[in-house]
Amino acid sequence: MKVAVLSFAHVHAPTYIELLRDRGDVELLTADPGAPPDDPDRGAALARRLGVPYAAGWDEVFAQRPDAVVVTSENARHRYLVERAAAAGAHVLCEKPLATSEADALAMIDACAGAGVGLMTAYPVRFGSAFTALRRAVADGSLGALVSVHGSNNGWNPAGSRPWFGDRELAGGGAVMDHTVHIADLMDVLLGGEQAVEVYAQANDLLGSEGADVETAGLVTVRYPGGVVTAIDCSWSHPKDHPTWGGLSLTCVAERGIVEFDAFPRLLGGFDSATARSRWEPGGDDLDAVMLEEFLGAARTGRRPRPDGEAGLRSLRIVLAAYESLRTGQPVALPDPRAAQPS
Amino acid sequence: MAELDVALIGAGGIARTHLPAWTALGARVRVYSPDGRAPALAREFGQSAAGSREEAVEGADVVDVCTPTDTHPEITLAAVAAGAHVLCEKPLALHPADAAEMAAAAGAAGVRLYPGHVVRWFPAYARLHTLVTGGGLGRVAVARFTRTGRYPTWSDWFADPARSGGILVDQMIHDMDIARWLFGEVVRVHARQSGHLTAPAPEGAVATGTAVLTHATGALTQVVGVWAPPATPFRTTFHIAGTGGTVRHDSLASPGLRVVGTAGQGAGAAEGIPSGDFGESPYLAQIREFADAFAGGAEPRVSAADGVAAVRIAAAAAESARTGRAVELAAPLAADGATDATPEGASA
Numbered sequence: 001m002k003v004a005v006l007s008f009a010h011v012h013a014p015t016y017i018e019l020l021r022d023r024g025d026v027e028l029l030t031a032d033p034g035a036p037p038d039d040p041d042r043g044a045a046l047a048r049r050l051g052v053p054y055a056a057g058w059d060e061v062f063a064q065r066p067d068a069v070v071v072t073s074e075n076a077r078h079r080y081l082v083e084r085a086a087a088a089g090a091h092v093l094c095e096k097p098l099a100t101s102e103a104d105a106l107a108m109i110d111a112c113a114g115a116g117v118g119l120m121t122a123y124p125v126r127f128g129s130a131f132t133a134l135r136r137a138v139a140d141g142s143l144g145a146l147v148s149v150h151g152s153n154n155g156w157n158p159a160g161s162r163p164w165f166g167d168r169e170l171a172g173g174g175a176v177m178d179h180t181v182h183i184a185d186l187m188d189v190l191l192g193g194e195q196a197v198e199v200y201a202q203a204n205d206l207l208g209s210e211g212a213d214v215e216t217a218g219l220v221t222v223r224y225p226g227g228v229v230t231a232i233d234c235s236w237s238h239p240k241d242h243p244t245w246g247g248l249s250l251t252c253v254a255e256r257g258i259v260e261f262d263a264f265p266r267l268l269g270g271f272d273s274a275t276a277r278s279r280w281e282p283g284g285d286d287l288d289a290v291m292l293e294e295f296l297g298a299a300r301t302g303r304r305p306r307p308d309g310e311a312g313l314r315s316l317r318i319v320l321a322a323y324e325s326l327r328t329g330q331p332v333a334l335p336d337p338r339a340a341q342p343s
Numbered sequence: 344m345a346e347l348d349v350a351l352i353g354a355g356g357i358a359r360t361h362l363p364a365w366t367a368l369g370a371r372v373r374v375y376s377p378d379g380r381a382p383a384l385a386r387e388f389g390q391s392a393a394g395s396r397e398e399a400v401e402g403a404d405v406v407d408v409c410t411p412t413d414t415h416p417e418i419t420l421a422a423v424a425a426g427a428h429v430l431c432e433k434p435l436a437l438h439p440a441d442a443a444e445m446a447a448a449a450g451a452a453g454v455r456l457y458p459g460h461v462v463r464w465f466p467a468y469a470r471l472h473t474l475v476t477g478g479g480l481g482r483v484a485v486a487r488f489t490r491t492g493r494y495p496t497w498s499d500w501f502a503d504p505a506r507s508g509g510i511l512v513d514q515m516i517h518d519m520d521i522a523r524w525l526f527g528e529v530v531r532v533h534a535r536q537s538g539h540l541t542a543p544a545p546e547g548a549v550a551t552g553t554a555v556l557t558h559a560t561g562a563l564t565q566v567v568g569v570w571a572p573p574a575t576p577f578r579t580t581f582h583i584a585g586t587g588g589t590v591r592h593d594s595l596a597s598p599g600l601r602v603v604g605t606a607g608q609g610a611g612a613a614e615g616i617p618s619g620d621f622g623e624s625p626y627l628a629q630i631r632e633f634a635d636a637f638a639g640g641a642e643p644r645v646s647a648a649d650g651v652a653a654v655r656i657a658a659a660a661a662e663s664a665r666t667g668r669a670v671e672l673a674a675p676l677a678a679d680g681a682t683d684a685t686p687e688g689a690s691a
Contacts, residue, residue, distance in 0.1 A: 033592060147549050147550075148537050148553060148567075150489065150553065155585070181410050198667075200555065200669065202531070202533075204484055204485075206482050206483070206560075206561055207482075207586055209552070216484070217485040219555045219565045221533065221535060223535060228537065229535040229536075229551070229553050231567055233485060233487055233565060233582075235485045235584060237588060237589065239583030251489075253538075253549065253571065256572075256577065258571060316561040328670060329669060329671075330669050331667060331668065
């Protein structure tokens with residue numbers, strides 16, 4: 001199968017490239033025509049370093065008729081590439097957030113549906129085996145009904161290495177846009193695609209901005225129709241000299257138990273004298289590999305990938321409501337929850 | 344210190360933590376409780392029981408109010424009128440106006456009123472305060488606090504919002520007070536609660552609350568409270584991020600002593616009240632600091648005005664949960680005669 005990685009703007013692009021490169025069943029293409037010419041982590045320089053084929057422009061990539069594409073451009077530039085891929089008949093894995101506006105997300109969903117190609121949103125965390133066990137415990141009733149959930153998704157400020165993350169136009173916002181959607185997607189799984197009904201958010205930029213004009217710390221409270229409340233810390237508050245990029249954890253309070261989920265558990269600890277800092281060897285599954293397996297499997301068979309574009313839209317709606325709440329200082333009601341149920 | 348005569352009103356869970364502290368400090372305590380449990384509790388610690396509240400309060404240097412929250416204002420005002428200093432268990436009151444009236448009455452009468460915000464004496468929180476006010480975290484941006492324990496079904500009034508304020512007020516006021524102590528005044532509050540929120544609460548009930556506090560500095564605090572089934576171990580956590588790094592704590596993560604594999608059922612902590620770390624009980628440390636102040640010593644780390652401010656935040660959270668709106672808090676009420684409302688951490 002021919003798979004093209006389109007743009008290296010997102011920090012996840014090199015990870016996807018390496019995983020796809022090392023698969024025997026993938027013929028990899030890449031392109032990053034928007035790359036700054038002197039950035040060693042973008043464009044032809046990165047492709048050369050990773051030892052993968054590189055095309056100079058979008059036309060050249062699509063001329064090679066990829067079966068599937070991975071879109072890792074800036075958030076606001078997803079739509080252009082997704083629509084081109086759909087027009088070329090390629091299945092799409094789109095980096096999260098799906099888009100920076102509901103109109104863009106809907107256009108992308110429509111384009112893929114109209115072309116008969118799959119559209120998957122890149123939410124890797126739901127693919128972990130520990131989360132799968134949690135999902136089953138919720139689904140089969142052994143935990144009882146969920147009462148509330150609180151979670152954090154903290155990380156480095158990505159604008160430090162990719163300045164566009166700090167550009168409100170290109171990124172759609174800061175930490176609230178970047179990190180709220182991961183936990184929103186986990187809730188989407190646990191609640192079977194139930195669309196949130198209300199969002200409250202507060203944010204600040206007290207941690208400093210790495211030159212960005214977006215919020216770097218945020219708290220988001222989401223309420224679902226069944227009464228479940230989810231409290232999220234989405235801040236880019238992880239120190240940049242910490243041995244890990246950050247992490248994601250979730251505590252589910254249910255009627256018959258409290259479950260704590262850590263998406264990136266620490267496998268080994270200790271101290272590293274060479275760097276004079278804490279040793280931190282991560283454990284858990286290779287979530288990106290499992291996610292790519294799902295995408296390629298769906299693309300190969302033509303079945304609908306999960307999480308699909310609608311799932312991406314549901315979590316995007318939560319984020320867009322969070323920004324509305326930041327503007328008004330009040331909770332924001334979401335539109336009709338029944339409009340976006342999975343088909 | 345001079346021997347204090349203390350009237351302890353109430354004989355429930357919190358009285359059981361205060362009485363040994365007073366006893367250890369050499370106070371003479373008479374216990375009164377309308378539920379008839381005072382004599383047994385007093386006897387256990389070699390103290391005496393009073394036949395009525397008036398008898399207990401008569402001539403006392405200090406009245407220690409350990410009763411259900413809705414009764415705090417009336418008992419406190421009566422104690423102040425009798426000329427006694429007051430230690431009033433948190434929350435001072437359910438309503439900010441009542442709390443402010445209590446603080447003002449104490450100020451006018453020239454007696455001291457201190458709210459029992461004992462978490463300020465738990466070692467991890469006391470050290471956190473030192474760290475934050477010392478600038479160790481730089482400029483603080485965002486904080487999370489959680490507090491999880493068993494649903495207080497051992498006494499009917501906790502589950503009754505009209506008497507306790509529910510989980511948002513009764514339990515989460517602890518971390519609201521800590522957040523204000525650390526990061527300064529709160530200007531906006533949003534809260535939600537879910538689960539079993541009414542009395543009676545059956546054994547095994549679950550209730551949770553979530554509050555977001557916006558401080559005047561722009562710093563944000565998330566407070567999560569959980570009342571859970573009886574087997575739930577008591578646990579508190581916090582995580583705070585600033586320009587100087589992060590700090591985290593989990594009360595269950597690094598015990599000085601861990602016991603597993605006991606034969607039999609193995610009773611947990613008594614009635615959901617944390618025992619704190621090994622070493623001195625935080626309840627004893629708190630009461631020693633209050634006792635010193637009652638005897639004319641230095642002001643303790645918490646004031647009546649702090650207690651009033653905590654009630655304002657908690658009441659705003661309850662209002663937010665009721666109305667579904669975020670609640671703006673104006674500048675603190677001027678509590679006549681109360682001590683300065685500015686927390687030491689306001690500049691952090």
